[in-house]
Amino acid sequence: MNQYPHSTRLLVAIDCIIFGFDGDEIKLLVIKRNFEPERGKWSLMGGFVNQEEDLEVGAERILHELTGLNNIYVEQLLTFGKVNRDPVERTISVVFFALINIHSHDEESVRAHNAHWVSLKNMPQLIFDHEKMVQNALERLRYKAALHPIGFELLPETFTIPQLHKLYEAIYGMQLDRRNFSRKILSTGLLVDTGEKNENSATKKAILYRLDKEKYEDKFHSFWYFMPEPSA
Amino acid sequence: MNQYPHSTRLLVAIDCIIFGFDGDEIKLLVIKRNFEPERGKWSLMGGFVNQEEDLEVGAERILHELTGLNNIYVEQLLTFGKVNRDPVERTISVVFFALINIHSHDEESVRAHNAHWVSLKNMPQLIFDHEKMVQNALERLRYKAALHPIGFELLPETFTIPQLHKLYEAIYGMQLDRRNFSRKILSTGLLVDTGEKNENSATKKAILYRLDKEKYEDKFHSFWYFMPEPSA
DNA sequence: TCTTAATGTGTCGTTTGGACACAATATTAC
DNA sequence: GTAATATTGTGTCCAAACGACACATTAAGA
Numbered sequence: 001m002n003q004y005p006h007s008t009r010l011l012v013a014i015d016c017i018i019f020g021f022d023g024d025e026i027k028l029l030v031i032k033r034n035f036e037p038e039r040g041k042w043s044l045m046g047g048f049v050n051q052e053e054d055l056e057v058g059a060e061r062i063l064h065e066l067t068g069l070n071n072i073y074v075e076q077l078l079t080f081g082k083v084n085r086d087p088v089e090r091t092i093s094v095v096f097f098a099l100i101n102i103h104s105h106d107e108e109s110v111r112a113h114n115a116h117w118v119s120l121k122n123m124p125q126l127i128f129d130h131e132k133m134v135q136n137a138l139e140r141l142r143y144k145a146a147l148h149p150i151g152f153e154l155l156p157e158t159f160t161i162p163q164l165h166k167l168y169e170a171i172y173g174m175q176l177d178r179r180n181f182s183r184k185i186l187s188t189g190l191l192v193d194t195g196e197k198n199e200n201s202a203t204k205k206a207i208l209y210r211l212d213k214e215k216y217e218d219k220f221h222s223f224w225y226f227m228p229e230p231s232a
Numbered sequence: 233m234n235q236y237p238h239s240t241r242l243l244v245a246i247d248c249i250i251f252g253f254d255g256d257e258i259k260l261l262v263i264k265r266n267f268e269p270e271r272g273k274w275s276l277m278g279g280f281v282n283q284e285e286d287l288e289v290g291a292e293r294i295l296h297e298l299t300g301l302n303n304i305y306v307e308q309l310l311t312f313g314k315v316n317r318d319p320v321e322r323t324i325s326v327v328f329f330a331l332i333n334i335h336s337h338d339e340e341s342v343r344a345h346n347a348h349w350v351s352l353k354n355m356p357q358l359i360f361d362h363e364k365m366v367q368n369a370l371e372r373l374r375y376k377a378a379l380h381p382i383g384f385e386l387l388p389e390t391f392t393i394p395q396l397h398k399l400y401e402a403i404y405g406m407q408l409d410r411r412n413f414s415r416k417i418l419s420t421g422l423l424v425d426t427g428e429k430n431e432n433s434a435t436k437k438a439i440l441y442r443l444d445k446e447k448y449e450d451k452f453h454s455f456w457y458f459m460p461e462p463s464a
Numbered sequence: 465t466c467t468t469a470a471t472g473t474g475t476c477g478t479t480t481g482g483a484c485a486c487a488a489t490a491t492t493a494c
Numbered sequence: 495g496t497a498a499t500a501t502t503g504t505g506t507c508c509a510a511a512c513g514a515c516a517c518a519t520t521a522a523g524a
Binding site: 179182202 | 468469470471472473474
């Protein structure tokens with residue numbers, strides 16, 4: 001038995017949602033297509049799955065191709081497979097979403113791919129069902145950031161609490177009390193005072209923190225079960 | 233442009249995790265395969281995606297084929313696509329998970345497919361990566377049930393608080409204080425007293441409740457954001 | 465030196481949650 | 495028919511968490 005008979009093979013694509021944070025709002029990295037179909041229009045960065053390539057590997061390949069980055073936060077989101085989602089030919093798209101530090105990518109590579117950071121608030125029209133994908137990814141981001149210490153993936157190695165605060169306000173599109181937020185974040189024990197201060201500030205300089213990597217690994221999953229750890 | 237050139241088409245399958253609750257523990261509906269490959273072994277119910285069929289429709293078709301049920305709770309879980317996950321031929325599997333009332337399915341159909349309910353605690357070996365899928369689905373169930381009123385999908389139309397309590401203990405594999413649980417559930421306002429009592433009970437008969445459908449629809453998403461509703 | 469803007473820390477009252485007690489109901493044993 | 499038993503419904507208490515808000519500290523620029 002070397003093949004399954006009587007079954008249709010389909011084109012399988014990977015599309016990547018790439019979020020960044022510019023200090024003020026959440027941004028999305030999209031490309032202006034200089035290839036068919038839909039040349040000249042905006043879309044997510046994507047590609048096809050290679051015959052001998054795992055899905056996650058494919059996603060990392062595509063992300064690396066655009067940003068030059070490795071070892072970034074990537075998570076499979078959902079698979080979009082409506083029959084007519086791609087007018088050229090039926091294509092199943094496995095969507096991944098990635099969080100990166102907006103200042104860490106390879107500018108050259110991004111320029112070469114004709115990619116741009118766009119604001120979520122006045123996002124250009126995207127091709128196919130890509131806008132649905134983005135909407136879905138945003139919901140996932142909100143969901144996860146509320147339960148897991150995932151926001152740090154969007155910030156530099158060291159960061160201040162006011163930065164983190166602005167990030168969360170941007171994610172949820174709402175104001176959060178600065179003082180209560182600070183208390184809550186510090187109570188997690190995930191932040192380590194680096195002893196340095198943010199020199200960019202115009203007024204009082206904020207303390208620069210870094211993540212406690214070990215506690216981060218530990219807490220990442222224990223956040224999941226805000227019900228105490230299940231046994232099975 | 234009628235096709236994308238130079239790209240490999242892959243077989244796309246759908247596999248379904250089907251959970252039920254027998255009043256004591258969470259059960260999984262699996263089939264004993266009487267077809268190749270892996271004839272005689274246990275696996276999830278699945279099938280291939282048809283050329284002209286949306287993924288969700290395919291999942292519903294497969295679920296209906298096995299259980300005779302329509303309009304059940306189905307949610308896309310993840311897509312499994314490791315190169316060698318299926319030894320016959322590379323196959324991408326889009327996994328869905330469904331919650332059903334364990335007493336509502338078509339017994340005939342289940343027998344005809346050689347399907348059985350198995351306990352999660354002594355689950356038989358499953359083929360390919362199906363055990364990973366189940367593990368993943370269980371985590372999703374725990375995740376969602378903690379935030380959304382999703383457990384009801386596993387119970388009959390009317391149910392008692394002690395039933396619900398046992399269900400949650402089964403989901404999380406831990407004991408939950410009966411009284412605190414009751415208080416918490418009632419405080420959601422989702423339960424409506426039907427005025428009837430559970431006649432099956434050996435001792436004091438428990439109140440039968442039903443879901444407040446409207447509040448259920450409302451709350452289903454508002455549970456998401458335990459941070460107040462975001463604006464964007 | 466004063467003003468201003470941003471940052472760090474603290475207080476207070478309410479709400480929520482976990483631990484636990486007790487009363488009510490229905491079946492079974494005697 | 496009554497007592498014992500198991501199960502269910504409701505309540506109390508205390509500690510922890512949370513939201514709303516005040517005040518002190520720091521640094522740049524007028």
